[in-house]
Amino acid sequence: MSFFRQVYEFLKSASIAHAKWDYEVSTSILKNRKKMLWIILAILPILVVAMAEAGGILGGKTAYAPAFYSTKIFVVSIAIGLAAGLITGCIGAGGGFIITPALMAAGVKGILAVGTDLFHIFAKAIMGTTVHKKLGNVSVKLAVAFLVGSTGGAVIGGLINKGLYDYDPLLSEAFISLIYAALLGFLGFYSLADFLKSRKVADTGDAHGAPAEVPAVTIKVQSMNIPPMITFDEDYVPGGRKISGVIVAAGGVIVGIMAAIMGVGGGFITFPMFVYIFGVSSMTTVGTDILQIIFTAGFAAVTQYAIYGYVFYTLAMGMLLGSLIGIQVGAMTTKVVKGIHIRGFYAISILAGFINRVSTLPKKLTELEIINVPKGLSTGIEVSGNVIFWLVVGFFAFWIFSKFFGNMKKFKEGV
Known part of the structure; x- marks a missing residue:
């Protein structure tokens, strides 16, 4: 298997893995009336304060909250959360990747979009933690070592984003867009190639195919005797397994940097890192992962963004509300659609995010005087990318809801 593969x-x-966690947490919140009441109570005062504000720019040069707010942007935040939830629930992956790009496409400055997304993930993790009490064990030693690294990484990532923004907001926008364009482009084109290949074979109903085989790197990593050594999985392997705390912390640094720069919370990469590189059992990983999401996302959101005014709380609550609904509708719809269609939409939705972010680069890089693209052309490219993104997201949402409402009878019958 090639390196890129x-x-x-x-x-x-x-x-x-992150989509599965998102679904479980959302289900836990919806089943608890007290949690839903807390969401509503959290939104109301913020909404009143924000509506009373006049002037200012959403994520301007100094984005100290409360920033400019309107009913329109709140509705947009719910729509973004709904779309991300539909993608996560139906496809089983990818929904979290479009939130920051979607916020930026809606006019929110990149640094504010990242901070708000982090806070949204943190709030969701806090309210949905009870589901993980029965899903897995928690290795405190692994969690502590990992969090030492992830908090340090979050500081580094936050300093990079804030440093670029303070130097030039345009540079910050271009940097965040470039990071997302690279990630989504890589995932999107590989997913599209997989989808085109899968059309030639029988549809098994599996949306994502067989999981990748465990890399040999796991054995090498666990054989590195760099103190302090951490013992884990004692309940699953006689005597347990061992790994260097330094290596675990180094993994945490990577996750912390990505979380703080992209606003993804870090949870999306922690699970495969623990299972496929560190060699931790899935049961231990599930319990430990939720701890790192809470602390990494919370630390990054509060210390790197919120205290500088780069978190728009009402938007975060709007996204939370939308995603809670969307993820349940999407998950139910998977019962009545073919797996091959889900694989196709996964590739298309990821590529739509890629097109949206890469289309903004000509204009931003021209304004930074790095390249020289005529203003009319760069603006046209940006607008086209925005239109394509919202058309894809809108069509996907329409398709899911049409399938959902068209099969209500089957759902009631327990299909």
Whole structure:
């Protein structure tokens, strides 16, 4: 298996694992009336304060909250959360990747989109933690070592984003867009190639195919005797397994940097890192992963963004509301659609995010005087990318809802 193929399988597994966590957490929140009441109570005062504000720019040079707010942007935040939830629930992956690009496409500055998405993930993790009490064990030693690294990584990522933004907001926008364009482009084109290949074979109903085989790197990693050594999985392997705390912390640094720069919370990459590189059992990973999501996302959201005014709380709550509904509708729809269609939409939705972000680069890089593209052409490219993105997201949402409402009878019958 080629290096790039291994990277793709790793990232795809990460996206699937994060989507599964997102669905479980959303289900836990919806089943608890007290949690839903807290969401409503959290939104109301913020909504009143924000509506009373006049002037300002959403994520301007100084984005200290409360920023400019309107009912329109709140509705948009719900729609973005709904779309991300539909993608996560139906496809089983990828929904979390479009939130920051979608916020930026809606006019939110990149640094504010990242901070708001992190806070949204943190809030969801806090409210949905009870589901993980029965899903897995928690290795405190692994969690502590990992969090030492992830908090340090979050500081590094936050400093990079804030440093670029303070130097030039345009540079910050271009940087975030470039990071997302690279990630989504890599995932999208590989997914599209997989989809085209899968059309030639019988549809098994599996949306993502067989999981990637465990890399040999796991054995090498666990054989590195760099103190302090951490013992884990004692309940599953006689005597347990061992791994260097330094290596675990180094993995945490990578996750923390990605979380703080992209606003993805880090959870999407922690699961495959623990299972396929560190060699931790799935049961231990599930319990430990939720701890790192809470602390990494919370630390990054509060210390790197919120205290500088780069979190728009009402948008975060709007996205949370939308995603809670969307993810349930999407998950139910998978019962009545073919797996091959789901694989196709996964590739298309990821590529739509890629097109949206890459289409903004000509204009931004021209304004930064890095390249020289005529203003009319660069603006046209940006507008076209925006239109394509929203058309794809809108069509996907329409398709899911049509399938959902068209099969209500089957759902009631327990299909």
